[in-house]
Amino acid sequence: MRQGACTVIATILMMLLAGCMVGPKYARPSIPTAPVDAFKETDGWKTAQPSDQFQRGAWWEVFGDAQLNALEAQLTISNQDLKVAQARFQEARAMIRFNRAQQFPTISTAPGIASIRDSANRPYFTTTSSTGDFVLPFDLSYELDVWGRVRRTVAASREEAQATAADLETVSLSLHAELAFDYFELRSADAQKQLLDDTVKAFQGALQLTTNRFEGGAAPKSDVAQARTQLQTTMVQDTDVSVERAQFEHAIAILLGKPPAAFTLAPSPLHVEPPRISAGLPSQLLERRPDIAAAERRVAESNEQIGIARAAFFPTIAVSASAGFEGDSITNWFNWPSRFWAVGPSAVETLFDAGRRRATSQAALANYDATVAGYRETTLTALQQVEDNLAALRVLEQEAQQQKDATVSAQESLQVFTDRYIGGADPYLQVLTAQTIALQNERNDVDILRRRMDASVLLIKALGGGWDVSQLPKVAQLR
DSSP: OHHHHHHHHHHHHHHHHTOOOOSOOOOOOOOOOOSSSSOGGGTTOOOOOGGGSOOSSOGGGGGOOHHHHHHHHHHHHHOHHHHHHHHHHHHHHHHHHHHHGGGSOEEEEOOEEEEEEOOTTOTTOOOOOEEEEEEEEEEEEEEEOSSSHHHHHHHHHHHHHHHHHHHHHHHHHHHHHHHHHHHHHHHHHHHHHHHHHHHHHHHHHHHHHHHHHHHTTSSOHHHHHHHHHHHHHHHHHHHHHHHHHHHHHHHHHHHTTOOGGGOOOOOOOOOOOOOOOOOOOGGGHHHHOHHHHHHHHHHHHHHHHHHHHHHTTSOEEEEEEEEEEEESSTTSTTSGGGEEEEEEEEEEOOSOOTTHHHHHHHHHHHHHHHHHHHHHHHHHHHHHHHHHHHHHHHHHHHHHHHHHHHHHHHHHHHHHHHHHHHTTSSOHHHHHHHHHHHHHHHHHHHHHHHHHHHHHHHHHHHTTTTOOGGGSOOGGGGO
16 A cells, blocks of 8 residues: 555656646747937937936926925825725735645545435345444645646736736826826916916006096097907906816816815916936836836736647646545544545546637737737837927927017017007007017916926826836745
8 A cells, every 4th residue: 555655656756847838938029129229309408417317206306396296195195096006916916826826735625424324215225224424534636737837827927916016007107197297287277377367467557557548638448448358358368267277176186086175276386497307218118117017027928828728738637635534423433444545646638629729729829919019019109208208398498498588579569569659659559469469478488388397297207207127026025
């Protein structure tokens, strides 16, 4: 008996030692690259100093706005979408433990006590008897991972967990960027509101001027009507800005996990200049974008699925064992002669399945091709986003200086036409035209600054927000 058991154990060990991994070995797919590892839009773009780089993690601190920093900190702990992503990551980690359990034997027991009476009408038997059946069995089953199916399943779940961790970082980056974007849009609305408030006061003064001149007989009544129309039109614009501001305030409240009625942000006009941001090299995006990292990890996962599908063509080898005690009464249940045991390997091979395994294998190969294409497309999209925002910042910086010059000229023109109107040299229509042009240029000033701030946020987001692939949880951390 002992010799037979030793033979079985030796056979099992030989099978384990001979175990192999069927399926392809993973290699990161290539991606489309430019002849030179540099962004096209960095030509002519000023090189940033090391101090101009955004902070890793808390990248929003580069804007130097204490209110924004406080809001971003609240989002980290209160946003509901972020909590969903965190829960998905914990779910993926649990699946690693679930799949790794297949690497160990399953042991079960089913104790039972029964009173058994044989039927008096059984065929071929004329006697009846009543007996007891007291059983305490322990069953063991274990699949030998000869072809690597279980190991690949565990590896696939680890790669999915890493991809889910990158998804979490992608969600976090997107939400923090959305908050910063909405914040600067709101502050831009505050700046427009302040500008229009000041303009309304100036136009009220102009209306008083035309009224005084009309009452003194120095100007026609049409001047008063024109000045009043200009004032009322500007008041409409002033009121309309509040709609946009309210919408951004509500959006920020939702990002912070609060109902809009419970959140208020005091007005504070946008006045900061956008920071200088270093774009680095295109090749660095592979390490700095969490969405690219997630796509790459899912390519590795789909590669494991090819091996799992191929393992199905080989026999499944398992070891099963059963041992315990069985007696016909409680007095002899646990006696040594009541012991029983059985152990031995088994192999199961599918001889015909009408092409099911082949179809599964082909589906795994097709899924791999799809994930590779998705990985490459994600990388191309990331490169486009960086180029787009580099171009926007470069062009808007030039446009901002041109707009400032235009605004100064418009204000000078307004002053000249106002003085000439007061002196009776020009009609009030010239003043109205100059007022409209000056206001439009001042509003353009604010709008260009808004667009520059938005492009800065989007560039930081496109660059990964200071994240890099080394922050993905390692295999040891996923156990």
